Amino acid sequence: MKSETRREEIIQTAAQLFKEKGFSAVTMRDLATTMGMKAASLYNHISSKQEILKEIIISLAEEFTNGMEQINNSNQSSIQKLKDIIALHINITSKNTYGMASLNNDWMHLEGQLQYYLELRTNYENDFRNILIDGVSKNEIIDSDIETMLFSLLSTLRSLYLWIPKKEDLNFEELSKNLSTILISGINK
Amino acid sequence: MKSETRREEIIQTAAQLFKEKGFSAVTMRDLATTMGMKAASLYNHISSKQEILKEIIISLAEEFTNGMEQINNSNQSSIQKLKDIIALHINITSKNTYGMASLNNDWMHLEGQLQYYLELRTNYENDFRNILIDGVSKNEIIDSDIETMLFSLLSTLRSLYLWIPKKEDLNFEELSKNLSTILISGINK
DNA sequence: ACATCTAACTAACACTTGTTAGTTAGATTT
DNA sequence: AAATCTAACTAACAAGTGTTAGTTAGATGT
Numbered sequence: 001m002k003s004e005t006r007r008e009e010i011i012q013t014a015a016q017l018f019k020e021k022g023f024s025a026v027t028m029r030d031l032a033t034t035m036g037m038k039a040a041s042l043y044n045h046i047s048s049k050q051e052i053l054k055e056i057i058i059s060l061a062e063e064f065t066n067g068m069e070q071i072n073n074s075n076q077s078s079i080q081k082l083k084d085i086i087a088l089h090i091n092i093t094s095k096n097t098y099g100m101a102s103l104n105n106d107w108m109h110l111e112g113q114l115q116y117y118l119e120l121r122t123n124y125e126n127d128f129r130n131i132l133i134d135g136v137s138k139n140e141i142i143d144s145d146i147e148t149m150l151f152s153l154l155s156t157l158r159s160l161y162l163w164i165p166k167k168e169d170l171n172f173e174e175l176s177k178n179l180s181t182i183l184i185s186g187i188n189k
Numbered sequence: 190m191k192s193e194t195r196r197e198e199i200i201q202t203a204a205q206l207f208k209e210k211g212f213s214a215v216t217m218r219d220l221a222t223t224m225g226m227k228a229a230s231l232y233n234h235i236s237s238k239q240e241i242l243k244e245i246i247i248s249l250a251e252e253f254t255n256g257m258e259q260i261n262n263s264n265q266s267s268i269q270k271l272k273d274i275i276a277l278h279i280n281i282t283s284k285n286t287y288g289m290a291s292l293n294n295d296w297m298h299l300e301g302q303l304q305y306y307l308e309l310r311t312n313y314e315n316d317f318r319n320i321l322i323d324g325v326s327k328n329e330i331i332d333s334d335i336e337t338m339l340f341s342l343l344s345t346l347r348s349l350y351l352w353i354p355k356k357e358d359l360n361f362e363e364l365s366k367n368l369s370t371i372l373i374s375g376i377n378k
Numbered sequence: 379a380c381a382t383c384t385a386a387c388t389a390a391c392a393c394t395t396g397t398t399a400g401t402t403a404g405a406t407t408t
Numbered sequence: 409a410a411a412t413c414t415a416a417c418t419a420a421c422a423a424g425t426g427t428t429a430g431t432t433a434g435a436t437g438t
Contacts, residue, residue: 006415021297024213028396040397041416049396079377105294108210132376141376147356148367149376155348156341163340178337186375187321187330187338188268195385217426229427230386238426 007045010035012098014052019101019161023053023109053106054113056099061120063092068127078135082153083180085128089157090176093164100161128154153183196234199224201287203241208290208350212242212298242295243302245288250309252281257316267324271342272369274317278346279365282353289350317343342372 013034017026028049032039046052067088071081093100110117129150135141141149156179164170202223206215217238221228235241256277260270282289299306318339324330330338345368353359 022211022213022294024211025298027394029394037415038417040399040418043397044415105211109214139378142370142378144370144376145367148364149371151348151352152345152368152371153376155352156344159340159344159348163344167336175337178334179341181331181333182338182341182375184375184377186371186373187333187342188373189328189331216424218424226385227387229388229429232427233385 010042010045011052011055015056015096015098015102018053018056018106019098023102023106050109050111053102053109056102057107057110057117058113060092060096060099060103061117064088064124065120067092068124072127072131078131078138078140079184081131082135082184083176085131086157086180086183087176089160090164090172090179093160094170094172097161097165104158104161125150125154156183199231199234200241200244204245204285204287204291207242207245207295208287212291212295239300242291242298245291246296246299246306247302249281249285249288249292250306253277253313254309256281257313261316261320267320267327267329268373270320271324271373272365274320275346275369275372276365278349279353279361279368282349283359283361286350286354293347293350314339314343345372 028039217228260273
C-alpha cells in the first residue's frame with residue numbers, strides 16, 4: 001500500500017511555498033529541502049511539478065463547484081443564498097489558505113487542465129451572477145449594475161486567503177455573520 | 190539625450206507580461222521577443238530584471254501614498270473620505286492595470302526595496318483603518334469589526350485591476366458612483 | 379570631416395532548472 | 409528465506425536562466 005500521506009505532505013508543503021513565492025519561483029529543490037529530502041526523491045511520490053499544481057487547484061475548484069450546486073438547488077431567498085456562498089468561501093478557504101493562493105494566482109500555469117479550470121470558474125461566476133439577477137427581479141437586491149456587485153462580492157471572497165491566516169482565533173460563525181452584514185447591508189449607518 | 194521613451198516602453202511591456210504570467214515566469218528573452226529585439230539589447234536601457242519590477246511597483250505604491258495623504262489632509266466626513274479613496278483606486282488602476290498586477294502579486298520579489306514597499310503598504314493600511322475608526326466614533330459608520338470592514342473594502346479595491354480591463358468603455362464617474370454605493374450602502378433593498 | 383553617442387547585435391558565461399537513471403537500506407509479503 | 413516494495417539516495421543531463429563583453433551601423437554634434 002503506497003502511502004498517500006507522504007504525497008499529501010508534499011502537496012501541502014508545495015502549496016505553502018507557492019503561496020509565499022508563487023508557483024514559478026519555487027524550485028523542486030526548494031520543495032525538497034523544506035521536506036528534508038533531495039529533489040529527485042520527490043519523484044517517488046509525484047510525477048511532475050505540474051501535477052502538484054493541478055492537484056492543488058483542481059480539487060479546490062471542484063469543491064467550490066459542488067458547494068455552489070448545493071446552494072443553487074436549495075429553495076431559499078437570494079439573500080440567503082448569498083449568505084451561504086459567503087459561508088462556503090470562508091469554509092473552504094479556512095481549511096486550505098495555502099491552496100487558495102495558487103487557485104487565485106497560479107491558475108494560468110495549469111497546462112493540461114487549464115481549459116477545464118476555466119470552465120469551472122466561468123460556470124461558478126454564471127451561477128453567482130444568476131443569483132444576483134434573480135434577487136433583483138424579486139426585489140431583494142438593489143437594481144444597481146450587476147457586474148459591479150458581482151465583482152465586488154467575488155473580490156472580497158477570493159481574497160479571504162490573504163486575511164484569514166492573520167486572524168489568531170478564527171470564529172467561523174462570527175466572521176460569517178460580520179462579513180454577510182458588511183457585504184449585504186454595507187458599512188454606513 | 191538618452192531616450193527615456195524606449196525605457197518606458199520596455200517597462201510597460203514587461204508589466205503586461207508580468208500580469209499574464211507573473212514576474213518569475215517571464216524571462217528576459219520573452220520580454221525581448223515581445224519588444225522585437227534580443228535579450229542582451231534590453232540592457233542598453235535597463236540595468237536588471239529586478240530594476241524593472243522595482244520601477245513598476247514602487248512608483249505605483251508612491252502614487253497611492255500621495256493620494257491617501259491628500260485625502261487625509263482634507264476636512265471631510267469619513268464617508269466622503271472613503272468615496273475619495275474608492276475614486277483614487279479606480280483612477281490609478283485604470284491608468285495602469287498591468288502594473289497593479291505586479292503590485293498585488295509580485296511585491297515579494299522586490300529585493301532591495303522590499304522593506305520600503307512594506308512600510309508604504311503598512312502606512313496606507315493604517316491611514317485607511319483610522320478613517321474607519323474615526324467614522325465609527327462619529328456615528329457615520331456601523332460599529333462592526335473594523336478589520337473585517339477594512340479587509341472587505343481593500344480586497345475589492347485591490348482587485349480592480351482584474352476587472353477594469355474587462356469593461357469595454359470605462360465610465361469613471363459611473364463606476365465610482367456605483368462602487369461607492371455598493372461598498373458603503375450594500376446591495377440589499 | 380571627425381568624434382561621439384545610441385541602440386541594436388553575436389557570442390558566451392556561470393548557474394539553475396525539471397527530470398531521469400540507476401542504486402540501496404530497510405520494511406513487508408509470500 | 410526469498411522476493412517484492414518503499415522511499416530515500418547520488419550522479420547526471422539537456423535546456424533555459426540573467427547577465428556581460430565586445431562589436432557595429434547609423435544618427436547626432438562640433
